[in-house]
Amino acid sequence: MADEYDYDLFTIGAGSGGVRASRVSAAHGAKVAIAEEHRIGGTCVIRGCVPKKMLVYGAQFAEDLEDAQKFGWTVGETKFDWKVLRDNVFEDVDRINGAYTNTLETHDVKIFHEKARLTGPHEITLDSGKVVTAKHILIATGATPHVPECPGHELGFTSNEAFHLDELPKRILIAGGGYIANEFAGIFNEFGTHVTIINRSDKILRGYDESLRDRLLQISMMKGIEFKFHAEFRGIEKTDEGCLRVSMTNHDDIEVDAVMFATGRVPHTKDLGLEDVGIEMGEKGEIKVDRFSKTNIDHIYAVGDCTDRVQLTPVAIREGQAFADTVFGNDPTSVSYDHIPSAVFSHPPMAGVGMTEGEAKNQLGSVKVYLSDFKAMKNVVAGRNERSLYKMICDGDSGRIVGLHMIGPEAPEIMQAAAIAVKAGLTKKDFDATVALHPTMAEELVLMR
Incomplete structure (x- = not known):
């Protein structure tokens, strides 16, 4: 392919979409490099759906152990150890991270473990100062949790940090009505934490059928999860006893031991030099692309959550595959967004x-x-x-x-x-x-x- 560039493809972001695009492009014969400032695998593998599903499995045992007695099993005294589950989840995340890394290396994809920025039409500058060029550039940097602006917001945490807690809080307030909020509400509730969800509207899980949303709300309340609707943060402050006092609109203040923000995810596109090279962006910071994932600049593409089309891992993988087949496989391919199944791993x-x-x-x-x-x-x-x-x-x-x-x-x-x-x-x-x-x-x- 083109000899005037260091690489045929340079991918920024080694999540599910970026890894698939890079691997398949290399299999098509392209010389490929990829940069990742965190760990190989991205949100899904490292701090998203994979470790979360493991927590869901762990939480389900709370009910299974109770139900087992009605099926004739004598269950003795039970005790849950959060640190054992947390550390075992980390161990498996390490394994998958190694598998993703090995996949790239097996296909001769050069990995740069550092942040990368666009500094020219075909130019990428790494944090180390190294400058490389590429005929094609792919942005696959994903999304990052949104944190509401309110006094004391720094006292809360997001789903990124939820997997790293030293201990389970006795009382937690989760802000949000989407799938992340409801999934972690179920997880913490099964582990014995008292859970309160606050939401700006009176609806949970917008986009899902109303009958199912109502059924989950009913069951969640039966399980002891509290909901406060039409509630927005006024502020969070630490009390003398070390708790957190949360004030909100339309409801009395409450004291909890932890606050988790699950108020959506925004495209992770800041400080990448995108505007400097003229890439067209949307109001939320999303990268605008056509049906072949191409930006307004012919040789620069974007896939996955940073485009804010459909924020699902399998969609990012499909987009990465389609990009590689289109650009390097001589097979123009676009992704159909009709009939995409989705799930909420609630309880x-x-x-x-x-x-x-x-x-x-x-x-x-x-x-x-x-x-x-x-x-x-x-x-x-x-x-x-x-x-x-x-x-x-x-x-x-x-x-x-x-x-x-x-x-x-x-x-x-x-x-x-x-x-x-x-x-x-x-x-x-x-x-x-x-x-x-x-x-x-x-x-x-x-x-x-």
Whole structure:
């Protein structure tokens, strides 16, 4: 490829999207380098969905140990040790970090473990002062947690720091109504922490079907999680006893031992020199790109959360793959953002794909909705008063399934297969014609009437 540059591709950011793009580009024959100022693997692997899912597994044992007694098991005195779980999670994060690093090295991708900035049209300057050039540049720097501006905000922490706590707080206030807030609320609650969620609006999990949101709110309150809506920070201050006093709008002050901000994530694009080379940015600091992930500058591309298209790891990976195939594989490829499944690893978990009921009615007009509201067999025996809800939304004229939504045990695992059917455009009749796999929760998908 081009000999006048040091590299054919220089990637800034070694998260899921950047690693996939770099590896595949190298496999296509490109000379590739990548810079990462933190650890190889990015948010998902190091401080996001992977370690969080491990905490979710750890938290679920709190209920499983209790339920086991109804299944004939004699459970003795139990004790949870946060540091054991935390350290074991760190150990596995180290393993995955090593695997990502090995993948890049195996494909002869040069790794720079330092911050990189754009200092010219094809020029990258590293923190060490080293200057390199590249024919193509890819920005894959992800996103970073948003921290609300209020007096005392420095006394709180975000999901980045949640995995590093020395001990579990007895009382925690979590700010936010999205998936991060609700997932960590469930985790801390199962570990015995008293959890209070505050949210600026009166809705949680915007974008998910309203029936499921309401069901999770109901179950979460039954589990002891408190919610304070229409609440915004006035300030946080440390008391003489070492606690945190939080003042907020529309509610009385409360004292807690920790405050966690889960108020969204913003593109991590500051101090990269993007504006200096003329890259067009959006109001939130996101990098504007076309359907092939190309910026307004022909040789500079961006993938993943820094573009603020869909902030999901599998989407970043798809975008990275498409970029590599387009630029170095002679196969112009764009990513479809239709029918992307997503999940909330709350207690119990939620999952959805396609349109919500409200979206379908607004877009299609004629809609048929099928529901299955049931108690999982395990919960029946365990005596746990917790009902699952599955919801199928169909085009009223064709019967095509345009949305599937569910809350209940293992909902994300079931949704992955069900999402294929929605993506393929299958109909309610196709589901009706499928024999149920009994006894399972998933069989409810083919038994709705």
